[in-house]
Amino acid sequence: MTEFAASRRDFLTAAGVAGAASLLRASIARADDDSSALAQDAFIRGVPLVLSGRYSELAKKAGLGFNTFYLSPDLATPAPHAAGPNIDTLYGFAWLDLAVGPQVIAVPEIRNRYCSIQSLDTYGDSFSYIGSRATGTKAGAYAVTAPGWKGALPAGDTAIPAPTAKVLALVRTLVAGRSDLAAARAIHASYTTGSLAAWPTGRTSGVARTDSINVLPVFDGSYKLPPLDIVSGAAPR
Secondary structure, three states: OHHHOOOHHHHHHHHHHHHHHHOHHHHHHOOOOOHHHHHHHHHHHHHHHHHHHHHHHHHHHOOOOOOOOEEOOOOOOOOOOOOOOOOOEEEEEEEEEHHHOOEEEEEOOOOOOOEEEEEEOOOOOEEEEEEOOOOOOOOEEEEEEOOOOOOOOOOOOEEEEOOOOEEEEEEEEEOOOHHHHHHHHHHHOOOEEEEHHHOOOOEEEOEEOOOHHHHOOOOOOOOOOOOHHHHHHOOOO
16 A cells, blocks of 8 residues: 555654653653663554554545444455454444544344444554443444543433544444345444434434445555664664
8 A cells, every 4th residue: 555655764753753742741750761761662652543543544535534334245355455354244444533522323223143343542442342242232322422521411322431532443243144144234234323412313324335344454564664673773862
């Protein structure tokens, strides 16, 4: 992917800036610590933020906007670039922008089928699951809120506080063989998003997009991270 053809210096700078910002308080407290170790910590802390930004930009360039589920209606083949998709699962995702307000994910009642919507923050950490194993099989509405958000939710809605203002929601719907594909697709297409401000009338249905899985987070060989010895060498002397 040409979007990943960044130089080592560009990536190191971006990761260092992102990591340094998140580690500012810690760095003040440990000002006497070894600067090389601090540079490594900042890099490690910053890499996920930079990658998340790149992945969301890839989605945007592919025409996949925020706050909408993009759902692949087909089972995986060797063609997708995403890492390790199962061949018995339908996938999808949504980038949620909580800076514009909480986003409500709604799911129908789903019985006798595994399904999940996994939420990850911009550090790549999972912080919530919606689905048969985590929240049960009943229909539900889940309001994903930005850090520091305060407000009231409609009766029956469940709050999911997010650690960051942007969230990647990954969708998985299990398919029990080819004969089950049509039924699984119907469920897969039933997940919705929507602004809390317009809830419950302002629901956005998922968009079927065969190639959507190709803009899921993928780390291919065309994009190289600088090794830690280079990061250490970037520390001030």
